[in-house]
Amino acid sequence: xxxxxxxxxxxxxxxxxxxxxxxxxxxxxxxxxxxxxxxxxxxxxxxxxxxxxxxxxxxxxxxxxxxxxxxxxxxxxxxxxxxxxxxxxxxxxxxxxxxxxxxxxxxxxxxxxxxxxxxxxxxxxxxxxxxxxxxxxxxxxxxxxxxxxxxxxxxxxxxxxxxxxxxxxxxxxxxxxxxxxxxxxxxxxxxxxxxxxxxxxxxxxxxxxxxxxxxxxxxxxxxxxxxxxxxxxxxxxxxxxxxxxxxxxxxxxxxxxxxxxxxxxxxxxxxxxxxxxxxxxxxxxxxxxxxxxxxxxxxxxxxxxxxxxxxxxxxxxxxxxxxx
Amino acid sequence: xxxxxxxxxxxxxxxxxxxxxxxxxxxxxxxxxxxxxxxxxxxxxxxxxxxxxxxxxxxxxxxxxxxxxxxxxxxxxxxxxxxxxxxxxxxxxxxxxxxxxxxxxxxxxxxxxxxxxxxxxxxxxxxxxxxxxxxxxxxxxxxxxxxxxxxxxxxxxxxxxxxx
Numbered sequence: 001x002x003x004x005x006x007x008x009x010x011x012x013x014x015x016x017x018x019x020x021x022x023x024x025x026x027x028x029x030x031x032x033x034x035x036x037x038x039x040x041x042x043x044x045x046x047x048x049x050x051x052x053x054x055x056x057x058x059x060x061x062x063x064x065x066x067x068x069x070x071x072x073x074x075x076x077x078x079x080x081x082x083x084x085x086x087x088x089x090x091x092x093x094x095x096x097x098x099x100x101x102x103x104x105x106x107x108x109x110x111x112x113x114x115x116x117x118x119x120x121x122x123x124x125x126x127x128x129x130x131x132x133x134x135x136x137x138x139x140x141x142x143x144x145x146x147x148x149x150x151x152x153x154x155x156x157x158x159x160x161x162x163x164x165x166x167x168x169x170x171x172x173x174x175x176x177x178x179x180x181x182x183x184x185x186x187x188x189x190x191x192x193x194x195x196x197x198x199x200x201x202x203x204x205x206x207x208x209x210x211x212x213x214x215x216x217x218x219x220x221x222x223x224x225x226x227x228x229x230x231x232x233x234x235x236x237x238x239x240x241x242x243x244x245x246x247x248x249x250x251x252x253x254x255x256x257x258x259x260x261x262x263x264x265x266x267x268x269x270x271x272x273x274x275x276x277x278x279x280x281x282x283x284x285x286x287x288x289x290x291x292x293x294x295x296x297x298x299x300x301x302x303x304x305x306x307x308x309x310x311x312x313x314x315x316x317x318x319x320x321x322x323x324x
Numbered sequence: 325x326x327x328x329x330x331x332x333x334x335x336x337x338x339x340x341x342x343x344x345x346x347x348x349x350x351x352x353x354x355x356x357x358x359x360x361x362x363x364x365x366x367x368x369x370x371x372x373x374x375x376x377x378x379x380x381x382x383x384x385x386x387x388x389x390x391x392x393x394x395x396x397x398x399x400x401x402x403x404x405x406x407x408x409x410x411x412x413x414x415x416x417x418x419x420x421x422x423x424x425x426x427x428x429x430x431x432x433x434x435x436x437x438x439x440x441x442x443x444x445x446x447x448x449x450x451x452x453x454x455x456x457x458x459x460x461x462x463x464x465x466x467x468x469x470x471x472x473x474x475x476x477x478x479x480x481x482x483x484x485x486x487x488x
Contacts, residue, residue: 008359008445012366015449019370279446280359 006280010077014288017073021324022046022295030299031315036306043299059303063296064115070292071116074285083179083282086172086188089288091117092124093168096140099128100147139174143167162216165195169220181282183275190271192221194264197246200228201253201260204237208286258318266321269294273323291323298322336403336411338419342426343399346479347356349392349433349472356385363445367452378448379459384465385440388433389441393430398483411484425482432475440468 022030026046033039041052048054049062074084091114102109113121123135133141143163150159169192176185201214210232217225223244231240241250252263272290275283298320305315364378397406399422404412409415414422 006359006363006442009366012363012445012449012452013369014366015451016367016370019453279449280363280442 335419352434352437353389379391
């Protein structure tokens with residue numbers, strides 16, 4: 001008997017919910033459809049948007065409610081556990097960024113707030129306005145103060161992002177460590193590394209300097225800042241990662257920006273796919289959230305592609321690997 | 325004969341302890357069916373039509389409890405508790421033999437039923453995704469049954485060979 005906690009009911013429900021994920025066949029149909037209208041029709045048939053039909057005005061809403069449902073389904077299945085928060089926290093921090101930035105710029109950022117958070121948006125706004133951060137985590141409260149301080153010094157919006165991202169990973173690692181589940185811990189660390197690799201690739205592509213990278217580096221992954229610094233000075237973009245677990249992934253940097261970004265998402269998906277062969281432990285629950293997040297991302301790529309009349313082949317290149 | 329007196333209990337006590345040990349296989353069955361039942365509820369909550377299919381799989385870990393019951397019955401018959409004439413006199417070593425012969429089904433029953441419950445839960449999820457593969461799911465879970473049957477066989481042979 002293993003000592004890992006088992007969740008037969010939750011995993012069985014998730015397995016059933018997995019049946020509602022879009023399949024390879026549906027993706028092919030979506031890509032080959034002639035117009036965005038046809039895409040919306042297929043999505044409606046696949047269960048997006050519920051009773052309402054989807055059109056150009058409400059498709060974003062349908063996508064976010066699909067995500068929100070996945071989050072709430074999983075949360076409902078394991079009400080006493082906090083590990084699903086590793087997925088929700090990024091949305092909390094996205095909202096914090098929006099709140100801080102709209103406060104500084106006095107532009108109303110209401111439309112950029114996202115759902116699927118650990119702290120209710122209303123509570124967060126109230127906490128933000130009253131400066132009473134009781135309902136936020138310590139890291140969030142600290143991040144708000146820090147980002148104002150840093151902004152006052154540098155007048156750059158980017159430092160807010162960096163402060164928030166670092167705090168987000170701190171909170172995610174905390175949740176992961178407290179859960180004591182190896183899979184969750186590894187996911188957060190991998191995500192952290194991938195985030196850094198993406199920033200590295202972007203900054204390298206833009207021919208910026210090491211210090212620019214240092215400004216966006218997030219702590220908590222397995223690849224250290226030193227390794228990145230060395231990689232920065234090495235020949236070629238991908239050379240410096242030979243001794244890390246990401247050598248193969250890093251090689252994709254040489255194949256261009258789009259290919260690398262897609263490969264990063266696929267790398268995480270491959271990590272998640274291990275959960276397919278777990279029948280009683282928590283992995284499938286997390287993988288399900290990730291699968292839905294990826295599905296929504298993919299659908300968004302297709303819809304935006306179709307709306308903007310982008311060539312089918314170009315859309316295909318950008319499609320992420322699906323879970324099922 | 326009286327040289328072998330374990331903790332000064334009588335032979336009859338050890339015989340009854342054997343019957344009790346055999347019946348403990350039910351612990352495993354209860355846990356196994358519980359695990360499978362949770363998974364079954366998860367599947368049925370999304371698709372109530374699958375009730376019949378998942379029920380078959382849920383029932384599989386129940387057999388160990390029945391095997392334990394069977395051996396416990398044989399022991400009780402053997403010591404005369406079910407005959408109505410009262411318990412026969414048995415020596416401590418005879419009682420200890422009976423206790424030993426109950427051990428295989430008692431212990432193997434507990435652990436194999438839990439393991440089978442997990443396999444059955446996985447089979448139930450398999451049915452949830454691919455309803456046509458019920459038979460395969462059952463085979464995977466039934467493989468565990470082999471070892472419960474082997475333990476039953478050994479317990480049975482041991483008890484049968486004890487003579488008073």
